[in-house]
Amino acid sequence: MIRTEAYGPVVKLQVARPVLGRPFYHTAAYWVDGLLVDTGCAHTAAEFVEATASLCVVQIVNTHSHEDHIGANGPLQRARGCRVLAHPDALAILADPRLQYLQPYRRFFWGWPQPSLGEAVGDWVETERYRFRVIPTPGHVAHHIALYEPRQGWLFSGDAYIGGRDVAARPDYDVGAIIASLKALAALPATRLFPGSGTVRDNPSEELMRKAAQMEAFGAEVRRLHGEGLSVGEIKRRLLGRETRLTYITAGHFSGTNLIRLYLDSRA
Structure with a gap:
């Protein structure tokens, strides 16, 4: 389940996996000027790729390597050829998400992400604007x-x-x-x-x-x-x-x- 909402040029993508017909534990990704900040969870990855199909995605920045923030990295990277940037210490988990142990509840609600090829983020991330x-x-x-x-x-x-x-x-x-x-x-x-919760302040x-x-x-x-x-x-x-x-x-x-x-x- 993904809902979108615009805040000027920033688009929020509110992501949650439906459980018994109701969304459970929302997380949010954000798009602006070709940049995605996080990509939701694995269980919503296909829907996330579809929801961003009309957006230009040049690069992804992951705030961290938890599975509810990197879930669509791999599918997006394969479909769009976009770069993935993250802290150097997160890159090994992006490449092999199973290095990060997921308790049963995490596997159920968010799932194992597919691998993605990340690069170490620098001090600044630049887009066109x-x-x-x-x-x-x-x-x-x-x-x-x-x-x-x-x-x-x-x-x-x-x-x-x-x-x-x-x-x-x-x-x-x-x-x-x-x-x-x-x-x-x-x-x-x-x-x-x-914020990652999607409650914009x-x-x-x-x-x-x-x-x-x-x-x-x-x-x-x-x-x-x-x-x-x-x-x-x-x-x-x-x-x-x-x-x-x-x-x-x-x-x-x-x-x-x-x-x-x-x-x-x-x-x-």
Whole structure:
């Protein structure tokens, strides 16, 4: 399932795999001036290629190598001959996606991507009309990058920014690095935020700093309660309540317990 929406010259492609007739877990790709930022998941790859058939696609930039962001790389590269650019540390996974272990829920909802031939992205990505600065934004994954077009004020943040209150996390996130990346992005004079979730924002700095402050306050409370002698489980119940259904769908890979442990293991 793919829905498109235009924001001036930027086209958002909102991607989700239907499960029991309903879309599950939206992610977003963006097209502007021959550039695609991410390509969705493998289960929607054929539809993604069709949805972009009327668009000129010269190059793809992957914000990171997670399977819900690189899924149509291979089919698009074969069909259109486009370049694929990513952080150097992501290239091995693009070439052989099975180097990245996918838990059963990830295989079901997003699937194994087909291989693509990637190149190391430089400090800037240029299109015919625009010039995007490449910004390292580790935390969600170490090789995550964002793109910023300074003349237009566009910020494509991938999963460096995930809005709302966190109630669960994967065990491999680095919350300290996430907060630092949020603050680095908030310092940019951006006018529009295009995140991987697809919820476009017109107040980037405010949203990014709000999220960073929220995470810092949560971390401080986790450590305070831990200092009082509460266990991980007790802190989780006090601050988050019961685990969400995602914890059960993911067999515990995405959980509130993980979130508490991440803050206790971090200085954030």
